[in-house]
Amino acid sequence: MESTVLKAIDFNAYFGKNQVLKNVNIDIYKNKITAIMGPSGCGKTTFIRCINRMHELTPGATVEGKMLIDDEDIYKMYPILLRRKIGMVFQRPNPFPSMSIYENVVAGYTLNGIKISKAEKDEIVQDSLQRSALWNEVKDSLHKKGTFLSGGQQQRLCIARAIAMKPEIILFDEATSALDPISTASIEELLFNLKANYTIIIVTHNMQQAARVSDQTAFFYLGSLIEYDQTNTMFTNPKHQQTQNYITGRFG
Amino acid sequence: MERQIQFRKVKDFFFKGLIILFAAVSVVPLVLILFYIFKQGIAAINWDFFTQLPKPVGEDGGGIANAIWGSAMIILTACIVSIPFGVSIGVYLSENGNRRLAYYTRLVVDALQGIPSIVIGIVIYVWVVTPMGGFSALSGSVALAIMMIPIISRTTEETLKLIPYSLKEASLALGVPYYKTMLKVIIPSGLSGILSGIILSVARITGETAPLLFTAFGNPFFNFNMMKPMHSMPLLIFNYATSPYDDWHRLAWGAAFVLMTFVLLLNIITKIASRKWKVQF
Amino acid sequence: MTHLEEELKSLKNEVSIMFALVLTQLEKAYKSLLEFDKDLAHEVLITENRVNAHELKIDHDCENILALFSPVAVDLRYLLAVLKMNSNLERTGDIAEGIARFLVESETAFSKELLENSEITKMFEISIKMMEKIEDAFNNEDTSAARTIFKQDVLLDKINLKANKVIAEHIIKHPEDIDQALYILSFIRKLERVGDQSKNIAEELIFYIEAKVLKHSNKKKVKA
Numbered sequence: 001m002e003s004t005v006l007k008a009i010d011f012n013a014y015f016g017k018n019q020v021l022k023n024v025n026i027d028i029y030k031n032k033i034t035a036i037m038g039p040s041g042c043g044k045t046t047f048i049r050c051i052n053r054m055h056e057l058t059p060g061a062t063v064e065g066k067m068l069i070d071d072e073d074i075y076k077m078y079p080i081l082l083r084r085k086i087g088m089v090f091q092r093p094n095p096f097p098s099m100s101i102y103e104n105v106v107a108g109y110t111l112n113g114i115k116i117s118k119a120e121k122d123e124i125v126q127d128s129l130q131r132s133a134l135w136n137e138v139k140d141s142l143h144k145k146g147t148f149l150s151g152g153q154q155q156r157l158c159i160a161r162a163i164a165m166k167p168e169i170i171l172f173d174e175a176t177s178a179l180d181p182i183s184t185a186s187i188e189e190l191l192f193n194l195k196a197n198y199t200i201i202i203v204t205h206n207m208q209q210a211a212r213v214s215d216q217t218a219f220f221y222l223g224s225l226i227e228y229d230q231t232n233t234m235f236t237n238p239k240h241q242q243t244q245n246y247i248t249g250r251f252g
Numbered sequence: 253m254e255r256q257i258q259f260r261k262v263k264d265f266f267f268k269g270l271i272i273l274f275a276a277v278s279v280v281p282l283v284l285i286l287f288y289i290f291k292q293g294i295a296a297i298n299w300d301f302f303t304q305l306p307k308p309v310g311e312d313g314g315g316i317a318n319a320i321w322g323s324a325m326i327i328l329t330a331c332i333v334s335i336p337f338g339v340s341i342g343v344y345l346s347e348n349g350n351r352r353l354a355y356y357t358r359l360v361v362d363a364l365q366g367i368p369s370i371v372i373g374i375v376i377y378v379w380v381v382t383p384m385g386g387f388s389a390l391s392g393s394v395a396l397a398i399m400m401i402p403i404i405s406r407t408t409e410e411t412l413k414l415i416p417y418s419l420k421e422a423s424l425a426l427g428v429p430y431y432k433t434m435l436k437v438i439i440p441s442g443l444s445g446i447l448s449g450i451i452l453s454v455a456r457i458t459g460e461t462a463p464l465l466f467t468a469f470g471n472p473f474f475n476f477n478m479m480k481p482m483h484s485m486p487l488l489i490f491n492y493a494t495s496p497y498d499d500w501h502r503l504a505w506g507a508a509f510v511l512m513t514f515v516l517l518l519n520i521i522t523k524i525a526s527r528k529w530k531v532q533f
Numbered sequence: 534m535t536h537l538e539e540e541l542k543s544l545k546n547e548v549s550i551m552f553a554l555v556l557t558q559l560e561k562a563y564k565s566l567l568e569f570d571k572d573l574a575h576e577v578l579i580t581e582n583r584v585n586a587h588e589l590k591i592d593h594d595c596e597n598i599l600a601l602f603s604p605v606a607v608d609l610r611y612l613l614a615v616l617k618m619n620s621n622l623e624r625t626g627d628i629a630e631g632i633a634r635f636l637v638e639s640e641t642a643f644s645k646e647l648l649e650n651s652e653i654t655k656m657f658e659i660s661i662k663m664m665e666k667i668e669d670a671f672n673n674e675d676t677s678a679a680r681t682i683f684k685q686d687v688l689l690d691k692i693n694l695k696a697n698k699v700i701a702e703h704i705i706k707h708p709e710d711i712d713q714a715l716y717i718l719s720f721i722r723k724l725e726r727v728g729d730q731s732k733n734i735a736e737e738l739i740f741y742i743e744a745k746v747l748k749h750s751n752k753k754k755v756k757a
Contacts, residue, residue: 054425083427090425094418097531098440108426111436147531158422165426185535192536211601212536235600 002029005199006051006169011065013046013055020046022223023065028169028216033191033200035214035231037207039246042220044203048171051201052086053079069169084108087162087198091174093154095146095161102142104157105129108165128160131197133190152183159190163198170194172202176209188213207247211235219243286512293509296502306472306488306503314499316507318474322389322483326468327454329393329478334400335450341401342408342446343434349413365402372398373463381467389475389482392468396460400453407449411442444529448522455518459511461486485511537602541611544598547591548615548622552668554584555622558629559664559727563657565633566720569642577633584626591619607741614741618671621730621737625664628723628730635716643713650699651717652692656724659688663731670735676742679735689728696721 006028013021021043028034036044049055050063053074067074074082095104105125109116116124125142129135134156138149146157155175162170172191176184191200191213204210210217211231218228219242227234227243238244245251304315341361348354372395380391415438423433439446464470469481470491485507492504534542558577565573595616598604604612648654663685670678700718704711736747 052425054421057424080427080429083425088422088425090418090421092416092418094416094422096419096422096437096441098437098443107423108428111423111426111428111432113432161422161426189535208603211603232597232601236596 002032004028005030005070006201007066007068007071008047009066009068011047011050011067012063013043013050014062014064015058016060020223021050021063024225026218026225026228028199028201030199031195031197032215033195033202033213034216034218035210036201036203036218036220037205037210037246038220038226039251040205041222043223044220045173047220048173048201048203051169051171052083052088054083054088080112084112084165085168087165087167087170089155089158089162089170089172089175091177093151093158093178095149095154095157097145097147099145100143101138101146101149101157104146105160105164107161124164128164129157131163131194132156132160133186133193134160150183151179152186155179155183155187156190159187159194163194167198169199169201172200174203174205177205184209219246221246286516289505289509289512292505293507293512296506297509301503301506305474306500309497311499314503316485316488316503316510318471319483319485319488319507320510321474321476322468322471323458323485325476325478326389326392326396326464326482326484327458329390330396330400330457331450331454333393334397334404334453337397338401338404338450338453339408339439339446341405342449343412343439345405345409346412347434361402361405364398365406368462369395369399369460370462370465373466376463377466384479387467387469387481389468389478389480392464392482392484393478395463395467396457399457399460399463403453403456404446404449407452408442408446411445411449412438414445415441441531444526444531447529448526451518451522451525455515455522458515458518459486461490465490537598537604537608540594540598540602541608544591544594544612544615547587547594548618549668549672551584551587551591551619551622552664552671554580554587555626555629556661556664556668558584558626558633559657559661562629562632562636563654563661565636566643566657567648567654569636571637574633574636577630578637581626581630584623584630588619588623588626591615595619607744610741610744614737617737618734621733625727625730628727631723632720635719639713639716641713643717644707644710647703647707647710647713647717650703651696651721652699653717653720653724656689656692656721659685660724660727660731663689663728667731667734667738671738674738674742676739679738682731682735686728686732689725693721693725 004027008024008026011021011024012019024043024047036047038044046055050067051069051074055061055063056079063075069082069085095101096107099107102121102125103110105128106116106121108114109121109124126135126139129138134153137153138157146154149157159170159175176187179187188209191202194200195215202210202214214231216228217231217234219226219234219238219240221242227238227240229239234243235247238247301315302320303317305318306316307314341357345354345358376391376395376398380394381387384391419441420433420438423437424430428437464484464487468484468487470487471481471483475482489504489507489511492500492507495501558580561573561577561580564570565577595612599612602608663682666678666685667682669675670682696718700714700721704714707714739745739747
């Protein structure tokens with residue numbers, strides 16, 4: 001039986017007067033990869049940003065409805081504490097340029113003023129980089145700045161940085177869109193290995209990626225959740241005509 | 253068709269030649285000035301020049317030691333005053349560029365940049381010198397700081413605007429509060445640009461004479477007390493160049509040479525430093 | 534191993550299981566014919582459900598892999614070949630079941646003379662050997678082994694051609710055996726089709742490994 005780690009209940013989101021998400025109800029299951037797909041402007045990025053409350057950073061952005069993580073209302077939590085439970089990896093790899101690779105991985109701790117011993121830091125750095133399949137490539141240059149790495153390596157560094165905080169959920173906002181196919185493939189393999197320990201939600205406009213990688217897929221269109229099902233069902237026999245039209249490339 | 257292409261090639265060549273000519277013509281006077289100052293000033297440079305006080309009227313020899321120290325202290329204090337304000341304004345403008353307050357702030361800062369330096373000097377005379385009851389190095393620093401702030405704020409704003417938004421997002425997504433994100437991630441990433449802005453503003457005010465006329469006023473002796481009048485190199489050049497004494501003229505050329513070298517060095521350092529510390533995104 | 538490679542490996546296991554199931558069906562049908570063992574024949578009938586269920590599973594797995602991974606090149610050829618092999622194997626299973634069904638319904642054992650003259654035992658042995666050979670070829674991805682099937686199929690065809698005459702002669706000599714004789718004739722036709730199924734599987738195997746299409750071609754012209 002799947003256990004639900006994130007629940008959205010009658011969730012709506014607005015930018016000013018513009019409604020971007022309409023009555024979304026969805027259960028995200030633990031230790032599964034859930035892909036959120038849909039054409040541009042369907043609200044998928046907005047939805048994922050509501051999960052870690054990054055949506056509110058845009059002036060004029062508001063929400064209605066409930067979003068629960070482990071049955072706790074995220075809008076009753078401190079955003080800062082929430083964001084430590086939920087990691088996020090962005091479309092453009094963005095390691096902090098003024099910090100070395102080592103410092104980047106533990107940035108979540110040092111920037112937040114969380115005190116940990118050097119030994120603990122070393123362990124976290126090694127563990128996170130190993131889990132992101134980057135350890136072997138950088139173990140001898142931990143104190144160099146991260147910007148000499150290739151795009152795919154930088155993105156894995158960002159993943160290591162997110163993992164270092166030991167989050168429950170990791171959000172990937174089109175995380176491979178800016179990468180070449182080989183780096184993309186290596187990160188997809190990485191996702192597959194990560195799901196044993198984390199719940200993963202990915203937003204992608206590449207439906208083949210959603211098909212390859214995810215266990216559950218949600219299809220959004222114009223702000224509404226049209227269909228949410230197991231990926232193999234979604235791609236062999238979707239229940240809604242709109243979903244089928246989108247997947248077969250008839251529109252969007 | 254052939255003829256048209258030929259004609260176009262000629263026009264291209266002509267145009268390129270014209271641009272190069274104009275560039276050369278603008279560079280030549282600059283090079284000549286530098287050269288002349290060098291020639292006139294090098295004669296005055298010796299150990300005494302840097303260590304001795306200026307001698308009283310009529311006596312030969314002496315140096316500009318007090319003016320050098322004075323300039324250094326006034327500029328340093330001006331930096332201490334202007335950097336926090338300039339950088340803060342720059343940060344505010346880069347973050348909140350669309351608000352009403354930002355609009356007016358930018359307007360005021362730009363206007364400030366256009367105010368003649370002598371006017372600033374007079375205003376500071378009224379606001380600082382008069383209440384203090386006398387001339388002081390501090391008032392000079394304040395006047396110079398007011399001239400530095402627009403430059404620092406402008407470069408800070410432009411530098412920070414170039415930093416991709418995704419960097420801030422990455423930090424916020426880690427649960428880092430906003431103020432720490434700015435202080436520990438964004439500003440360090442923009443450090444090279446901000447520093448070049450600061451160095452450039454120092455180069456700008458190093459040679460300013462007018463604001464110091466009514467504020468620091470000048471001092472024939474050594475003075476390390478910011479509350480009292482202090483000498484500086486531009487003041488010295490102003491006074492000595494307009495005097496009838498040859499020896500003072502010599503000292504003025506020497507001071508001009510030192511100033512010019514200092515400003516040149518600052519510009520070169522800015523270029524090297526910004527290239528070395530430039531952060532790639 | 535990538536996710537796709539794992540799925541393909543798992544699919545290969547499923548096909549191996551299908552091969553094993555179908556071979557066992559054929560062997561049991563053969564044994565029950567030789568020994569007139571109705572119980573064994575009955576086992577074949579019951580196991581047919583498993584064979585069918587397994588065919589559906591393999592079809593479903595192929596559909597999933599195609600939908601989720603959009604494979605290309607050798608992976609795509611592999612899936613297309615597996616889909617066809619799957620149906621070839623299922624039909625072979627059907628044939629074994631058909632033979633077993635006759636055995637269950639038949640009242641008396643088959644006469645030894647009839648079995649010998651029709652060479653049905655030989656046919657059974659050849660077709661089972663062909664199926665074993667192609668099973669090995671599939672598991673080892675060995676196209677030269679696959680190619681040896683074609684020659685053996687010729688032997689089956691020969692026996693099939695002779696069958697009409699042999700059976701007719703036997704009926705004339707032993708009119709009381711007419712029912713049996715007609716059954717045997719039908720078995721011979723079925724076993725010839727088993728040979729064809731093995732041949733098809735061999736063609737699919739060569740297609741996916743070498744991207745050569747051997748269907749509908751004159752095998753004598755094509756060299757290994």
